[in-house]
Amino acid sequence: LSPHLENPRRGTLVPIGGAEEKVRDAAILKGFVDLCGGEGARIAVIPTASSLPDTGDQYVALFESMSARASSLAFDTRADCDNDDALATIDRADGVFMTGGNQLRLSTTLGGTAVSKLLRRRFADGLHVAGTSAGAAFLSEHMIAYGDEGSTPRSDMVALAPGLGLLDGVIIDQHFRQRDRLGRLLTSLAYNPCVIGIGLDEDTAAFLGPDEKLVVRGSGAITIVDPTNMEYSSMDSARRHEPVNIVGVRLHVLVEGGTFDLRTKEARPPQTPGA
Amino acid sequence: LSPHLENPRRGTLVPIGGAEEKVRDAAILKGFVDLCGGEGARIAVIPTASSLPDTGDQYVALFESMSARASSLAFDTRADCDNDDALATIDRADGVFMTGGNQLRLSTTLGGTAVSKLLRRRFADGLHVAGTSAGAAFLSEHMIAYGDEGSTPRSDMVALAPGLGLLDGVIIDQHFRQRDRLGRLLTSLAYNPCVIGIGLDEDTAAFLGPDEKLVVRGSGAITIVDPTNMEYSSMDSARRHEPVNIVGVRLHVLVEGGTFDLRTKEARPPQTPGA
Numbered sequence: 001l002s003p004h005l006e007n008p009r010r011g012t013l014v015p016i017g018g019a020e021e022k023v024r025d026a027a028i029l030k031g032f033v034d035l036c037g038g039e040g041a042r043i044a045v046i047p048t049a050s051s052l053p054d055t056g057d058q059y060v061a062l063f064e065s066m067s068a069r070a071s072s073l074a075f076d077t078r079a080d081c082d083n084d085d086a087l088a089t090i091d092r093a094d095g096v097f098m099t100g101g102n103q104l105r106l107s108t109t110l111g112g113t114a115v116s117k118l119l120r121r122r123f124a125d126g127l128h129v130a131g132t133s134a135g136a137a138f139l140s141e142h143m144i145a146y147g148d149e150g151s152t153p154r155s156d157m158v159a160l161a162p163g164l165g166l167l168d169g170v171i172i173d174q175h176f177r178q179r180d181r182l183g184r185l186l187t188s189l190a191y192n193p194c195v196i197g198i199g200l201d202e203d204t205a206a207f208l209g210p211d212e213k214l215v216v217r218g219s220g221a222i223t224i225v226d227p228t229n230m231e232y233s234s235m236d237s238a239r240r241h242e243p244v245n246i247v248g249v250r251l252h253v254l255v256e257g258g259t260f261d262l263r264t265k266e267a268r269p270p271q272t273p274g275a
Numbered sequence: 276l277s278p279h280l281e282n283p284r285r286g287t288l289v290p291i292g293g294a295e296e297k298v299r300d301a302a303i304l305k306g307f308v309d310l311c312g313g314e315g316a317r318i319a320v321i322p323t324a325s326s327l328p329d330t331g332d333q334y335v336a337l338f339e340s341m342s343a344r345a346s347s348l349a350f351d352t353r354a355d356c357d358n359d360d361a362l363a364t365i366d367r368a369d370g371v372f373m374t375g376g377n378q379l380r381l382s383t384t385l386g387g388t389a390v391s392k393l394l395r396r397r398f399a400d401g402l403h404v405a406g407t408s409a410g411a412a413f414l415s416e417h418m419i420a421y422g423d424e425g426s427t428p429r430s431d432m433v434a435l436a437p438g439l440g441l442l443d444g445v446i447i448d449q450h451f452r453q454r455d456r457l458g459r460l461l462t463s464l465a466y467n468p469c470v471i472g473i474g475l476d477e478d479t480a481a482f483l484g485p486d487e488k489l490v491v492r493g494s495g496a497i498t499i500v501d502p503t504n505m506e507y508s509s510m511d512s513a514r515r516h517e518p519v520n521i522v523g524v525r526l527h528v529l530v531e532g533g534t535f536d537l538r539t540k541e542a543r544p545p546q547t548p549g550a
Contacts, residue, residue, distance in 0.1 A: 078505065078507065079506065107466055107469075108465070108467065108468070108508040108509075109511075111466075111467035111469040112470075112503060142417070142437050143467075145466060159434070159435075159466075160434075160437075161466035162467040162469055163467070165469075191379065191386075191434075191436035191437065192383065192418075193353075193383070193386045194386040194387035194391060194440075195387075230353065231352075231354065236379035236380045236382075236383045
């Protein structure tokens with residue numbers, strides 16, 4: 001019942017905090033291409049979140065400059081999500097990449113369609129899936145739809161909605177330090193401390209394989225908020241827009257090479273013996 | 276990945292819309308006792324949602340008047356959720372009943388604790404679980420935490436949060452007709468039309484067995500909102516508190532004996548040939 005997958009055959013998930021470096025040292029995007037098989041890897045780009053017309057083509061050009069074979073899939077309406085050619089492209093892909101924009105464009109357009117079902121099925125069978133910014137937020141079962149800035153949790157500062165559901169038990173936030181989002185992530189967990197919060201800085205990614213161990217890559221940090229042993233949350237009695245009491249959350253900030261195990265809840269800095 | 280369970284061994288879920296008849300003709304509560312084995316059935320009551328001190332004892336007395344063996348478990352704090360005696364009571368129970376009150380009391384107190392994990396494990400293995408009002412809202416993976424009245428969907432009129440997660444792919448609302456909640460249920464689905472909405476009137480229950488077929492019992496109706504073929508939702512562009520466009524939702528209203536199959540999405544009125 002909605003456990004972590006515990007499926008050794010599933011693909012690797014790569015949520016990215018947005019604004020990933022694309023030219024000078026595109027380590028994250030290159031890492032995703034390598035993950036998908038390197039030269040000749042087939043990558044399907046889903047630009048649905050973006051309101052700009054050329055976002056998909058820009059990522060296709062980037063991935064092709066890295067020797068991948070990429071194509072962009074125009075899922076603009078829910079009817080588009082029944083397109084057989086586009087579904088066949090996903091069926092043959094080694095990796096899928098979802099661009100930034102607005103995660104509610106992704107959920108309202110793809111949610112419950114043949115595209116969502118196919119992504120879930122193929123991910124369970126080894127497809128790698130990356131998403132940046134809105135594309136990262138959309139990956140998990142519970143997603144932050146939108147919210148307010150600030151580091152103090154307050155009732156009603158965040159709107160949660162169902163996401164794509166490739167990963168249970170986490171909530172992913174992005175542009176984390178740049179947009180001061182600790183408050184809205186804490187608020188998300190205060191409703192029900194059954195999920196781990198993952199706050200991704202810009203140009204920073206979590207590579208999360210089927211072993212449920214997350215590895216940090218990129219120039220920023222990932223903030224892990226673990227409410228497993230939370231002693232108290234006042235969300236049930238908080239008035240709307242008022243600050244919320246939270247007691248006993250565990251917090252980690254991890255940079256390049258740091259790891260966090262979603263099963264054991266253990267964080268390790270890079271190059272620790274035994275890490 | 277977060278599919279419907281497709282587990283023939285799991286228990287039956289009984290979400291109740293609140294204010295179920297307790298004395299004159301307690302058909303729903305008696306139906307739950309029968310489901311759990313009738314005379315001598317062991318029922319554990321979880322009154323956590325309620326702020327009244329005697330809610331648990333009242334249900335214990337009710338269930339004992341129906342020849343069940345009932346006990347009330349005082350999970351008032353997150354620390355209480357590690358109590359070995361209480362966990363052992365759940366482990367031995369034939370059924371668990373969660374009372375009404377505030378569903379955020381349930382999620383902030385039980386969420387992520389040993390009680391939640393045990394309920395999920397035992398439900399997968401045959402434990403029957405009923406909940407009324409707040410106890411019904413808490414059962415599913417995505418739960419309505421609170422919201423506004425009214426029949427028109429509007430952005431920001433509902434707050435979603437993770438629930439207990441015994442059932443995926445549905446959102447349960449209660450006191451449905453009595454509190455004019457069609458708008459907030461439609462709003463919930465407009466974020467991501469990957470879930471079926473189930474609106475329960477007072478004194479009305481859905482008996483949902485492992486065959487994923489829901490049967491209506493009680494004096495009111497169950498409103499099913501099926502967005503499977505939704506053509507459009509404007510939630511991604513709606514301004515806060517403004518009405519939302521939704522095109523192509525399918526709606527059923529079912530009374531005692533009516534059924535809805537969550538797998539095939541087919542609704543049948545009572546006593547239809549072949550039903």
